[in-house]
Amino acid sequence: MTIDYALYYWPGIQGRGEFVRLVLEDAGASYRDVAREPESKDGGMPAMMKLMKGEGQGMLPLAPPFLVHEGAVIAQSANICAYVAARHGLVPKDDASRANALQVMLTIADCADEAHDVHHPIASSLYYEDQKAEAARRARYFVSERIPKFLGWLERVLERGDGDHLIGKEHSYADLGAFQLVEGIAYAFPKALGRLGPKIPRLLGLRKRVAERPKIKAYLASERRIPFNTKGLFRHYPELDVEVGDEMEP
């Protein structure tokens, strides 16, 4: 069997790479998850670092995830998703729909980035333990303002469409991205999602439907799906899943 795509991402976490994995899996694409493969098979971290150091051809990636396809090196998670989706019918063909799908995917990625910055508000290079005070303060705003804003927006986009899909009337990679975002928030901020739940019925319906798609269902049950953990983008630190009431500053 020919392997079409080589995905490079940190082994051991879902992180930003998971948005890409879901598109590859739903597309039924054949791919290698290089950094998770043994070094004896040209995999592992050394293979990934080699490309990050610029020892390969094509565009130099700043950071994982990146995908190698027919000699091209493509980075930025939403961009990779859009590229793969276009090749496998997971996005409509017209320019406006493609721009809208990417817009939704980029906004999902923005929310995921903010979820990361809750536990790393000062620097990615520091441990969470070294920025806990700032994280606690940022968490209050993320939980009370940002999660409702982003998920509420996705709900409204569904409401303005056919109720089931983010782009037009068909499943697209934007739906896969929304599924992953909700999964991540459900893991990291279960209380916040619980409170918001009644206001986002369509989004929770989408989440359920995506999980039941045959290829996604098989993937989620496989060892390829890395469990959420406290090393990734979405982290469950109970002290950050705060209940924010009237005492909210300022």
Place this chain on the structure above:
Amino acid sequence: MTIDYALYYWPGIQGRGEFVRLVLEDAGASYRDVAREPESKDGGMPAMMKLMKGEGQGMLPLAPPFLVHEGAVIAQSANICAYVAARHGLVPKDDASRANALQVMLTIADCADEAHDVHHPIASSLYYEDQKAEAARRARYFVSERIPKFLGWLERVLERGDGDHLIGKEHSYADLGAFQLVEGIAYAFPKALGRLGPKIPRLLGLRKRVAERPKIKAYLASERRIPFNTKGLFRHYPELDVEVGDEMEP
């Protein structure tokens, strides 16, 4: 004259909208900058808020900038730039080059977002004055780690290419984005850019060349170019343009 595009962005700042303005200007496209036009001509903030509240057709934007073109509503700055660039020959036509151009533009947007989060590390809804302590701490890492990482990466991409262009051998919207990023850093963090300068000669060369492109030169000299200020994405707060030495924590 027919107006092809309607851009919606906060009046009074360059912000994320400036990346789009530069592409529209360099393309010689005819566009309205709606929120900056008088209310008497269907412009101003009311016109923008109307679409943000969902009173228009098409995709609901989460936040400005967004562009209306032939009924489509397109948001996310890098996405808008890619859309406009493709219609005006400001990006190569093949899929791999387009994915690489968007990858570069998204990485530029990431750096711009981080420049914003330096003065707003806790919440966008708070004033800088309410998060100065956290901002001071974050600034040390942005200046010593992140600016060199992002600008150093752009330098290497140029070095691996023809030395003058980020994508292939021709001017593209990625070059316009890099110009704006360097302009923003030069305004907000002049000391940091000064120290880094000798290591990024190609990027500084690109900045100079872009500024000399006839349409860009005319735009920069016009009233359409809003001066940088301390309300936008890039803000010059001297206390954040720190000199980081050996005392760097941890």
